[in-house]
Amino acid sequence: MRKYEEVVKPTQSLADITCDKCGNSCRRDLNYEFANMTAYWGYGSRKDEQVFDLDLCEDCFDIFMGWINGGCLRGGISTGREPSSTT
Numbered sequence: 001m002r003k004y005e006e007v008v009k010p011t012q013s014l015a016d017i018t019c020d021k022c023g024n025s026c027r028r029d030l031n032y033e034f035a036n037m038t039a040y041w042g043y044g045s046r047k048d049e050q051v052f053d054l055d056l057c058e059d060c061f062d063i064f065m066g067w068i069n070g071g072c073l074r075g076g077i078s079t080g081r082e083p084s085s086t087t
């Protein structure tokens with residue numbers, strides 16, 4: 001005979017996404033609006049296999065893009081692709 005007991009497993013649900021620069025929430029109404037940037041640095045680089053994963057709010061993203069566009073790149077960077085889901 002097997003006896004079973006009910007077990008409640010802890011689960012995680014997304015509570016918020018905060019900007020890694022300013023700390024503000026990226027929540028807008030029912031969605032999150034943010035830029036996710038990932039950098040992988042390989043073996044032999046100065047960062048030697050470090051991975052950076054950043055979430056930026058729209059304001060901080062605009063500052064970042066202003067810095068990029070005002071610096072070495074012109075015309076902005078846009079893939080024209082639809083954003084992926086955050087769920």
Ligand SMILES: [Zn+2]
Pocket residue numbers: 019020021022023024056057058059060061
């Ligand atoms: Zn921010």
